[in-house]
Amino acid sequence: MKLTPPCSISLEPRGEKRPSAGQAPPSLGFVGTLAALIGMAMAPARAAEVSCLGCHEEQQKLFVGSAHAQAGLSCPDCHGGDPRVASESAHNVPGFKRPDTKQEIAESCARCHSDVRRMNPYGLPTDQLERYKTSKHGEQLFGHGDQKVATCTDCHGVHDILKVRAPQSRTHPTHIPQTCGRCHSDAKLMSQYQLPADGVAKYLTSYHAQLLLEKGDLSAPSCITCHGNHGAVPPGAKEVGQVCGKCHGRQRELFEQSPHAQAAAAGTFSECVSCHGHHAIQKATADLFAQSCVRCHAQEPKSLARRDVIATLIHNVQGAYEHATARVKEATLLGLATEDQQVLLQEAKTQLTQLEALQHTLLPEQMQPVAARADGIVKAVIAGIDGQERNERWKHLALAVCWGFMLAMAVIFWLKRRELGQKEKP
Amino acid sequence: MKRLTQYSASIRSWLAGRYDIGAVEAFAEEQAHKPLPTHVGFWHTFGSLSLFLFLNQVVTGILLMIYYRPTVDTAFESVRFIITKAHFGWLIRGLHAWGATLMILCVLCHMLRTYFMGAYKKPREVTWILGVLIFGCTVTFGFTGYLLPWSQLSYWATVVGTEITGVIPFFGGYLKTLLRGGEGITGETLARFYVLHVVVLPWALTAFIAVHLFLMRVQGLATLERVGEEKPIPKGVGIPFFPHHVLKEGIVFCLLVAVLLTLIVGWPIELGEKANPLSTPVGIKPEWYFLPTYQLLKYFPKMIGLLVSLVPPLLLLLWPFLDRSPERHPKKRRVAVAIGITALALAIVFGVLGHISESTRSFRGQKYEFDMYSVPHRVQPGTHP
Amino acid sequence: MKESDPISRRSFLDYLLGGGLVVWTVGGVAPVLSYLWPAQRQGPGAQAVSAGKTEGWEAWQAKMVAINGQPALVLRTAQGFRAFSAVCTHLGCIVQWNVQRRQIACPCHAGFFDPNGRVVSGPPPRPLTELGVALVNGEVMVKSL
The missing domain is CATH 1.10.8 (Helicase, Ruva Protein; domain 3)
Structure with missing residues (x-):
């Protein structure tokens, strides 16, 4: 909340007035900035777009189909500026901004997305930024100012942000592997963080990926199901059981009774992973007995x-x-x-x-x-x-009997006929 | 035994006191022992085999109606019930389904015999026309009965079969709607076909058969002599209908029943899957007796195809008036025999073409794909299956 | 031999003929009579299966019945009767009624459905398929919708 003051003042009246923008003139006795923004709010949304459109046609095209456009937002809602002015001077208004650093992007999104009142009608959570800050991405960005980590727009897109569940969305479950893979499959980038770059490739060979991507089973896990989304961190050895157990609850429950549970508690056995692996998890078959057990028990x-x-x-x-x-x-x-x-x-x-x-x-x-x-x-x-x-x-046997009977009858008929013929001849 | 004779004698005297029983007995006696022409052989038994199969259809049909339920929700299930649950239901349904096929075969053989022996000529033209109508009824029986199990095959064969009526100009659309009881094949169609199959057609066929038999009996069987030169068969020369010809029929009849049972046990007619209007199975084909027409229609544009396919039945119906030569013996009717053989061969060729169209078959180790016109295309090994 | 004894041979043939015809008739009539005898209490049209009488069926109690070769779960809720296909939408295990939780539970992977068949928790991707219920003369009849 602390990062919002200047902008939230300029945005809030606009948002609230919008429904009645055509009828009730708002109080114009405010400071200049405010007056300008309120005036903008009164103008139809089209006008705002048209004025930016003159130079920013590309962005406009992307924006039109986005979730934000559907919610009735337009350029100044994120960028500020004076949309009535169709020249570069439109930018020369206090409050105009073009988020440059990744921190600024995250905070700019959070202006609305951390606002409970504003998100309520959409049923959206408001803790994304807080969660993000706990993630490896967020720690790296806010702690070290690392501009290479992912911020909101890296996963959600910039102007063309779609709802998570929209089928074309970058964040739709079926597109998550691709979205994460943009960075996490980049060996050069990952090597800077001593991270493996084959996670996504391995995942794509897994049974989970087959369910999600080939069978379209949206309940099958993608990257974020195990790693989290905004608060993305790799689950530690202790938490793996919890993560898998979200879906495989019964197996986890039963695992607790096994001798392996003690080993897992002692930290010598990674629950689930020791046998099933992680990213490239295959459908468990009998082969697993031959491959996994011997890794530890070959001599027993x-x-x-x-x-x-x-x-x-x-x-x-x-x-x-x-x-x-x-x-x-x-x-x-x-x-x-x-x-x-x-x-x-x-x-x-x-x-x-x-x-x-x-x-x-x-x-x-x-x-x-x-x-x-x-x-x-x-x-x-x-x-x-x-x-x-x-x-x-039995039917076939009965058929044989029937044939015998029918042939016998045919022979009897034939004999009878011959007999009649013989009787008549003399 | 003695008492039985006494009873029958008293019943006879009771009847004789009221009706002219002597005339009835004399008629029955005459019909039973009527001498048949000497050329009457095994080919002449197809008529009575057809009659037997008709009676078989009536009896098994009535039995099937006991468990059959003609609605979309229950038709398929009730037929499955008949096959799997009802005692001997598989036998009754087998007798009905295979009996229908054999009946059409027997009627066809009977017609061929009549054609080649010139038995349709004066004075028996009406008997022939009735015979053609009987054939038409039998085939319509097959068409309507095929839908009743409401399986995938029966459903889609009916879709294709009724579609063709829509091609007729002006009133084709109305005819199709009338036949289907709506736009598509629905419960309405099932009800209509059911009524046709169990009420309308049986009575129509019964009437046609009755007149057909009556005329045959009154006019006697045709000999191989020229028209107008038939001599009455002298006593002692012809084959008595009873018991001689009946015994011959008995022999053929035994073989027919054995073949029928073999077909039922060895090649049961599968019920398949329940009709699903949303998914068309591949390679939908009509029953074998429609195959020649089905294939013929493919080679012509719809309208012309319909006209072309109307020619054979019309020719068949009017044949006694087109073929006016007085000869009956096949050896003296080269042209008519040639026409008959050609027609038969064409029907068989088109039937076979229809059978192999839209399928893939192996021939001498080489796979061929037959398109809808039954033109074979070589399938290169390794390409699509 | 043939000429010396024609009469007995003929009568033997006649006996065979008569006997054969009798066997024939019996062979024809017996399957028909057997066919007419009801094979089971319910005929083919009755795809609706009785799950039992309503009386004595407490609320929040469930029963299992088989419909067209598929198990079905019939449940009496406070509002009335509901029936679902008992085949779990996850991997096809047979679900059971859990009285304590008042939920339909799949024993295989701990999937839970509420009394409306909706997924409460666990891996099932879809709700259970609902079946139709009708009360006929105090009997609960279930059929596929």
């Missing part, structure tokens, strides 16, 4: 034996479930009634998914009952399909 046959028990449990249930699914599909195409089996399959899948989550306990005794339940359901599915297919075989 006991631990590896437990791994094998767990892996086999899951592998067997998965195999059985897939087999049953294929059988049901096949039977459905054959025209058999598989509704009951489909319900059972759904239940088996529930058990299987639970089993997959339960492996985070690393406790086979917790997993076994679930695996047994899944196994029982799958067996019931197979038994149901088998029964139906036995009926199909």
Whole structure:
């Protein structure tokens, strides 16, 4: 709030008067600056744009479709100046400014965006600047005056700022990797901060990216889901579990019961990351057992034996479930009634998914009952399909009998006919 | 046994006291033992096979109506219920679906026999015309019945099939709307097709068949002699209808039932997916008996195609008046036989073309893609599938 | 042999013929009678499935039923009955009613839905699919919308 005085005075009356700008003349007995600004407020918004447009057509084009243009703002709201004057002298007004440094940009945005009253109608938070200052970006900018770090406009754009959820917006979840990558994939820039530049590239190979970018699942995480947006910092080893647990809550809960939880508390094990990695997280498959466990337990046959028990449990249930699914599909195409089996399959899948989550306990005794339940359901599915297919075989048998009967009848008819013919001949 | 004879005798005397039962019995006797011409062979059984299949359609159709529900929400589910849940429902539905196909086949064979043996000539022109109408009814049965399961294939085949009526100038649009009961294929269309299929067509077909059979019986089967020179068949020379010809029919009938059952068990007609008006499946094709017309229509602009496709049925209907030669024996009717064989060959060729159009097939290890005109295009290995 | 005994051969053939026709008739009629016998209490048109009587069904209690091969959850709220597809919109696990939280819970990844089927927390991307409920003669009938 401390950084606003000169500007907020000049802006606030304007904002408040705008709805009634055409009717009630505001008090003109103010100091010159104020009077000029109020006069500007009375003029239709078009006039303001037109006067800047003469020289700043490029910016105007960008601005037209932006969220700010939709909210009814125009050039002087950020830049000041006298929009009625269509020459360079329009700039020669107290309060005209062109934010030059990144600090100034952040503060200029915050004039409105940290103002609770002003943001309320839009349902926007007002703590972005405060959060930003806690981020690595903000620390670097405000602490060291580093002009290379990202400020508001680096991620949101300048004149063409769109709402976060607008599909073309730079800050739309599907565009976040690209937006962050503009700096964080720049190896030269990152090397100055001893930061890796392959985070985004790795992320793009991950299952999360596949969900977000290929399947369009907006609930899948982008960079900011884990790192934060305005308050962006890399989560530390201790916080990783919290970050992943935002979505993978059940796994985290179960992980707490595992022997690994103690190791994580002791700091020798990075929760989640030790097995799943971070940016390039893949869809967890059985391969993970072969790759991850040996990193620490290569010399411990006991631990590896437990791994094998767990892996086999899951592998067997998965195999059985897939087999049953294929059988049901096949039977459905054959025209058999598989509704009951489909319900059972759904239940088996529930058990299987639970089993997959339960492996985070690393406790086979917790997993076994679930695996047994899944196994029982799958067996019931197979038994149901088998029964139906036995009926199909019965149909073929009956067909053979029918053929025998029909041929026999045909022969009887034929014999009868021949007999009649013989009787008549003599 | 004795008592049974007594009962039947008393019933007979009760009836005889009221009706001229002797005349009825004499008529039945005469019809049963009527001698048939000596050339009557297995080709002559297709008529009665068609009749048997018609009766099969009536009986199984009535049985299907017990569980079938003709609304958009329930049609597909009820057919699935019939196939999967109802006892022997798969058999009843199989008899109906495959029976329909075989019925059309039998009617066609019966017509071919009549054509090649010149049996349509004077005095049996009306019997022939009724036969053509019976064929028309049978095919319309097939068309309306195809929609009733409300599956993807049936839905889209009907979309394509009814679309064509819209091409007729002036009243085509009205006709299409009338047929569909609206703009698109909806529950209204289903209701209309259902009514046609289970009420209108069965009675129409029953009436046509009754007159057809009556005329056939009264006029007797045609011989191979010239028109106007048919001699009555002397007693003892012809083949008695009963039991000789009936036994022959029995043999063919047994084989037909066995084939029908084999088709039902071995090649069940799949129900497929429920109709989805929002997604057109690829390669929608009509049933085989519409394929020649379907393919023919593709080679002509819509209007002309319609006119062209109207020619064969009209020719068929008016044929007895166009072919005025008095000969019946195929050997003495070279031109008519040639025309018949050409027409049959054309129908088969167009049918096959229709069947392979818009599909990809392998031939001697080389893949070919057939476009809608059934022109093959070589698929280079490694390009799109 | 043939000439010496024509009558018995003929009658044997006739017996076969008669017997065959009887078998034929029975073989035709039996499947038809069996077809006519109701296969189950509900016919094909009844895609609406009964979830039970309303009486004795306390508010905030839920039941599971199967509709067209899919599990469904039927819930009595303070306002009335609601039914949802019990297939979680996340990975397809079967959701359950959690009485303590008064929420629909997915056991697989701790997804929670409110009694309106909307996502409260957890990974599910979409609300649960709502099904239609109708009260017929004191019975709760559920069908897909």
